[in-house]
């Protein structure tokens with residue numbers, strides 16, 4: 001299969017930074033890898049019994065793995081804004097998919113760009129409105145995000161395989177089931193998959209970037225997110241029959257069968273097993289691609305000078321408590337994988353790069369202050385709600401907060417031992433409890449609600465008070481001289497029903513009048529077809 005390589009285009013790849021280059025010239029690079037909807041423990045370094053993730057394992061051995069990391073918002077858009085603002089969702093205001101922040105936010109890529117970084121994204125961002133660059137010099141979208149200056153995966157697919165090829169399936173075992181219809185075998189080779197494409201564009205960037213500046217490369221895979229569409233050899237890689245069901249999954253669960261309206265609920269063991277097998281294969285595919293990416297980083301001579309982050313925006317329940325997907329406060333949804341590796345030559349290498357597992361509770365909003373401290377990019381003291389984890393990793397921060405908050409309608413506080421969930425009204429109207437309290441040391445499966453247990457009254461009251469104080473704390477957007485939030489970053493709220501109906505893989509009209517950017521035609525790019533393809537270090541194919 002021929003591989004396409006973009007020849008550098010000075011006008012796109014060598015965009016002048018808005019800030020001082022001199023200050024950033026000696027800073028290390030940052031490779032931030034995000035996956036979507038990956039449960040915290042579906043990797044062999046977290047002792048998963050089935051899935052093998054040799055590349056993530058190696059990264060964890062070379063860096064630090066945070067074993068109890070929580071997203072502050074277990075749903076795409078809110079979580080991603082929180083990662084890039086270090087602020088909780090009710091503070092930045094993007095509280096659900098389809099809801100933009102209530103005012104423009106200072107975002108990590110814009111801050112790094114101000115400090116001299118060349119910034120690039122390959123993959124998914126999920127900010128609103130979609131057409132802004134959000135501080136990225138180079139924006140490779142698989143669908144319809146960003147300023148549309150570079151070709152997308154969908155366009156590449158159309159050129160190679162014809163219209164609507166991206167989701168064309170040759171096998172679809174459960175076409176009529178609300179969950180199982182997501183499952184199927186794709187008709188094209190893995191080299192053309194969206195995940196491979198995202199890796200390929202990141203590799204392009206590593207090869208073609210401005211070598212005079214440090215880079216911030218955000219590689220953001222949609223996988224292992226649904227739909228569970230797989231290419232060979234991932235299709236059939238795991239035997240569905242052999243997939244274990246979660247201990248909290250009840251086949252004869254009381255209540256109505258899953259419907260389209262409550263699709264996250266599952267009770268068919270055959271479908272849960274088949275979906276689990278596909279999910280594990282997707283994680284394997286992501287790990288293969290991360291291996292290829294890290295191999296390329298090494299081949300580029302930048303492995304030693306790059307800070308690496310691996311994480312997910314949220315998890316997936318994978319059948320726990322008869323649920324699939326995310327959006328809830330339970331562990332499968334709100335707990336995330338998190339691995340960080342310091343640049344080898346930096347002062348942080350001695351503490352970060354020793355294969356340590358940190359068990360204290362950390363939050364997704366802690367990543368940004370940690371990362372900025374490690375590359376000497378100053379952040380304001382007000383408005384940033386996360387905390388740098390460098391002292392925690394070094395063992396010098398005995399007063400670590402060791403707790404996480406999260407929200408998506410319902411809200412939670414999680415400590416090392418307990419989790420208190422305050423359910424939103426629509427949940428309690430369906431007969432659910434106002435509050436759920438779990439002792440995670442005795443009940444890690446979250447089966448025994450202690451909210452009304454007399455013995456837990458003091459614990460309940462203490463956590464409820466912390467939750468209430470947290471909800472009220474709403475600091476203003478931080479100010480950094482010389483960095484302005486993108487002025488158009490607030491859009492009218494999108495009709496959520498309309499948003500949900502729209503297929504995220506079908507690009508919006510290219511003549512979309514809401515775009516303030518003039519789209520550059522694909523013919524404006526020099527695309528060179530290299531045959532045979534270059535051999536990449538770490539490419540297992």
Ligand SMILES: [Ca+2]
Pocket residue numbers: 036037075076077225313314
């Ligand atoms: Ca997501």
